[in-house]
Amino acid sequence: MASTTIVLIPKVDSAQRWRDFRPISLCNVSYKIISKLMAQRMASVLGKVISPAQSGFVPGRLISDNVLMAQELDHKLNYHIRGGNLILKLDMAKAYDRVQWGVLFRVMAAFGFSETVIAFIRRCVTSSWFSVLVNGQLSGFFRSQRGLRQGDPISPFLFILAAELFSRGIEALFAAYPGMAYATGCDMRVSHLAYADDVVIFLNGSLDCVRRGKDFLDRYEAQSGQAINAEKSSFFPSRRISDRRRQQIAEITGFGLGERPMLYLGVPIISGNKRTVHFAPLLAKIQRKFQGWNLSRLSHGGRLMLIQSVLISLPVYLLQVIQPPLEVLRKLEGVFASFFWSSVGHDRKVHWVAWRDICRPKQEGGLGIRRLSEVGVALSMKLWFRFREQCTQWARFLRRSYCGTVDPGMVTLRSNASPSWRRMIQTRAVAERQIGWIIGQGHLSFWHDRWMERGPLSEWCTVQGPPDVRVDRFLVDGSWSQEILQRVLPPSVAEEVTEVHLRPEEEDVMVWRPTRDGRFTTRSAWEVYRTAHQREDVAIVTWSRLLLPTISVFIWRFFRRRLPVDEVLQQRGVCLVSRCQCCEAVESWEHLFYGSPVAGEVWGHFGHLFGVGSWRVLERWRAGTAWSSTGSVREIIPLLIFWFLWTARNDSKHRGLRPEGQKIIRQITQYLRVGMASGIIKPMHWRGDISAAQAMVIQVRIRTLHTISAVHWRRPDDGWFKLNTDGSSRGNPGESSYGAIVRDHSGQVVVARQGVLGEGSNIRAELMAILRGLELCVDRQLSPIWLESDSLVALHIIGSSGISWELREEILRIRRLVRQYGVRCTHIYREGNAAADFLAN
Known part of the structure; x- marks a missing residue:
């Protein structure tokens, strides 16, 4: 289980030296199962122990976080401060291979990992035997004394735990010597950024600070076993640092002067104007x-x-x-x-x-x-959303640098703002319209955040009093204060505000309104920004799953007449003599695909097989209309005819192969046979056309299982009450209503209720019906309760951990009642839910 094969992957073109290769360890499957399980468990605690400066492999942190933070700090490189600012970009030589096991286990112990866990990790790390794959042959069988295997699922997590020695050490150094801090004009200090073995240090450029930093790096190398590659490391000084001091910094550190722009994690860190070069x-x-x-x-x-x-x-x-x-x-x-x-x-x-x-x-x-410009705007909206979440180091840094106590939606753009902040401000208005809030403790802007469905209060009310006042100023003991609200709002608006649900025991929740679960997706942001065009019905059949992608692209071009047919080329100004490849006629669009002798033979053959006259097929497809159904062989036959007519024409024009109708028929038949054999085309796609399949000698077995089951309402057990609910929306969304009926163990009606819910979707109506029914049972003190609904979707939502932000309050209330009263929830077919269905409709 512990045997591992090392494969050398070249890091550069024409690799000649050992250091030009990256050793990747290929662990066996049995070991990787164990390692993967350990990695999944360890991932849940990493966010609590790994410092914010490390963004690699920690759930919830992205590689872009460090790049964005580096851009902000690089933008402040020339900030006026005694000594000037300095950036050190380190290259750790073979960082994974140099991890000392003893250091790793001591760090884990210091973080509170149990002896059992550490012993398990020790067995995983120290029991490895290695062979090197060279020219396809395994060489050697040896053990190692240090290092982590690149390719082991748990290695990245163990590496960042060991690297925390560096993070904690440099933070302690900067705390002991505050003068070493990199000046930004912000009260939030950042000493370094690390993504695995890519490390950047930000410090003051005075010689004393540089010497202290170099001493720390030397001590870290000695204690951890890591080695900094001075040849590949570099420093980037402020323009306020003189040439003489730059030379002294190079002598102290052994690093070379870096070339601008600095490349960090594959991204050029550009502080000035961005140029094409x-x-x-x-x-x-x-x-x-x-x-x-x-x-x-x-x-x-x-x-x-x-x-x-x-x-x-x-x-x-x-x-x-x-x-x-x-x-x-x-x-x-x-x-x-x-x-x-x-x-x-x-x-x-x-x-x-x-x-x-x-x-x-x-x-x-x-x-x-997608257009790259549109994707760029969508990603700018993502930056704004993550900035508003305030869950990352760079987001908190931007908030302190540019907003202070002012609401982000009201901040004006400064002349010295960074490129990232300028980019975010450009899309702020679009992004803010899509951001909603669910009030918890009320740490939101009362006027400018969108915590009401209609939008921010500032858009439809005159701002009274301080514009930066928070929602919690209008709460008393976790509830709305009508008296305080009416001081700044008209009575009708104040009444509407009091209808907003509060959850003062929870944090405020930000939601992305275009998605159902409230989570940001780039696709939804792209849909918000882009200009939508009219849908084309023919796209359904063009991109049928029964067609190969190449054929679909051809059909897409076919419907736009964007094929190099002689007629089309002549219309585009190309002078040529046109002649059909199978007869003496001119090669026009109509002739090639419909009227030529070969085309007529093929259309007639398949029109006869599928019981459709060839003239009817031709007229339908000449009009450019698609079949109404999707996912059937009958639907794709015309498309295959077009495709193989086109390939036959090209074979004749470029390879001298004369088009033959029977050959095209055989090609289409073979395509269908291969599709059946590969599983692309399934028996269900032949429904209604079994005779055509038999004529083409294609075996199709459609198994139809008719299951007849009696559906009836069943009485609950003695002492139980059965609640049946149903919701209905006319239009989805549209005017909706609900019905709820409670019966006892004898089948007698205990109570029933119906009501109007206003405009909404079917799923909202079903959930509201369940909520109203449960509340009815609680009011009448009916317990225990057996809930039956004919909506599988609603029951799944109640039983799952996910939640829709639009129905968050209703779902949480239903789940609370289900837990509190031990409600049993089951599904029933509509036929057995007739009473509730009658009330709802």
Whole structure:
């Protein structure tokens, strides 16, 4: 179980030395199961013991947190302070391999991990045997005396625990010598940032501070076994530091003067104007991706998948933390468009559809790619949302630097603001409209935060008194004070405010209104910002799961007449002699896909198989309408005909193979057979067309199981009361109502109630029906209760841990009543819930 294979992965091109390789440990499956379980348990406590400066591998912390914090501190590099500011960027040599086991176990003990846990970790770490994979052959079988295996699920967590020795040590150093602090003009001091082995130190640039910092690093190396690679480490001084002192800093530290912009975690830290040249490495990285792909063998479907899964992700990482110039985004999208249309290098091809039209959802006629500029705005909204959460170090730093006690929604932009803050302010108005609050202790802005459905009070009332007053000023003993409210609000508005539910025993909760659970998603932010277009019904069949992606892309082009048919090329100004590949006629769109002898033979064959006259099929598809159903073979047959007619035409034009109707028929039949064998096409997709499948010698077995079950209402046990509820919404959302009926063990009605709920959705009506029914039972002191509802969704919501922010109060009240009174909840079919259904409707 402890045997491990080491694979050497080159870190640079043309690796020649051992240090140019990264050793990755391939642990066996049995060990990784144990290690993964330990890692999952350890993850739950890391946030409590790891300092905020470390963002790597801690649940809830992101790699972007450190980049954003580094950008803010770099923006303050030239802040006027005696000694000037200084940044040290450290490169830890083979950091994982140098972890001393004794140091790790002592750190764990200091954090309070039990001896049992430490002993278990010790057995995992120290029992390893290694073999090195060289040229496909295993060499050696040896043990190690230190280090953590890269590839072991628990290694990242153990590494940041050991690295906490550095974090706690440098914090203690800065606490002992306050003069070492990096000056920012903010009362929040940051000494360092660490993401695994990427460490940056921020300190004062005086020689005394530099010497103290270097002494600390020397002591840390001696105690921990780590080693700082001075050749790859660098320092970035304030412009207030003279050339002579820069030379002295280099002599003290042994580091070289860093080149601007500083590269941290793959992101250029740019303090001034961003220029296109700063993003040249990103463009070069994408070009290197092209070199590794055989572009001539990639279909349009394959290119689309590579753009969506690989190429787009490269700039998106940067967009999370930096806003590139629009020129850079246009260049990137130009590269993507050229790749999609096979126009790479000197091989220039026609871009048949504009990139702006490609970058739409598939349902709106695009290919499901997003514009980088729109993604950038969505990610800016994410920054604002995470800033408002105040859960990260950089968010708290920005709040103290730019807001102070002023509400973030009212802060004006300063001239010396950082690029990140400027970017966030640009999208503040859009983001704030989507942020809602659920009042807990009331530490919210009374006027400017949106804790009412209608919006912030400042948008529809005149602000009276201090504009930064908090909600808790209007609460007395955890409830609204009508008297205090009416001092600043009209009576009608004050009455409306008192209807807002309070939970003073809990923290205030911020929610992202576009999502049901209130959690921020980039997709929802993108949907809020982008301009929506009209949906296209034909997209349903174009992107059918029964079609290969390449065929879907072709059909997408087909419906836009963006194919190099002779007729289309002539319309675009290309002079050529047009001739059909199977007859003497001119190659027009209609002739190629509908009227040629080959096309007529294929349409007639499948029209006969599926019992549809060929002329009816042709007329329907000439009109550009899609089949009303989805997910059937009958639906995709016309699309396959178009595809194989097109491939036959291309084979004839470029390879000299004459089109034959029977060959195309065999190709379509073979596609269906392979689809059945691979599971893409299932028996259910042949419903109604079994005879066609039999004619093509395709075996289809559709198992239809008819289960008949008696549905009736069942009496509760002696002493129990059964509550049946139902909710109804006319329009979903629309006017809704509910019904609730309680019966005893003899089936006699104890109490029944119906009511109107106003406008809402079906699920809200079902949940409100359950809540009203439970409250009815509590008022009548009916217990124990057996709850029956015909809504599986509502019962699942009650029993799950998730919660919808729109129905948060109702769900929490239902769960509280269910726990308090031991309510039994079950599902019943609508036929057995007739009484409650009658009351609701």
